[in-house]
Amino acid sequence: MTHHSAEQDALTEEQVAALPEGTPVTVIWSGGNGPHNYVIAVDQWGQRYAATIEDPDDRMRFYNFLRFTGVQRFNTRVWTRVIPPGKDPAS
Numbered sequence: 001m002t003h004h005s006a007e008q009d010a011l012t013e014e015q016v017a018a019l020p021e022g023t024p025v026t027v028i029w030s031g032g033n034g035p036h037n038y039v040i041a042v043d044q045w046g047q048r049y050a051a052t053i054e055d056p057d058d059r060m061r062f063y064n065f066l067r068f069t070g071v072q073r074f075n076t077r078v079w080t081r082v083i084p085p086g087k088d089p090a091s
Contacts, residue, residue: 010077016040016048016069024081025050027066030074037081038064 011019019025019040027050028034038050050064069076 009079010071010075011069011079012071013067013069016066016078019048019080024053024083026079026081027064028077029064030068030076040066 021040021042023040025038025040026035027038028036036050037053039053041049041051043049048066050066066076066078069078071077
């Protein structure tokens with residue numbers, strides 16, 4: 001799992017809103033839980049949320065909306081992950 005410093009390269013709310021569905025990300029939730037690896041998913045209303053990599057279509061069980069994202073201490077912090085070709089995105 002990729003670990004990040006508290007503010008290193010965290011995405012802004014606008015940057016998270018621009019990520020295409022399926023983008024692999026690492027999230028540290030505003031309460032400090034994480035880091036966790038997810039993929040970006042979009043619901044029928046256009047809201048972005050973090051879906052589990054293992055089962056990205058299980059939208060009701062893991063409905064983690066990506067709101068209040070940013071680099072401040074109490075923001076949910078999101079980073080994109082680069083996955084080399086042939087590597088398992090869950091690792």
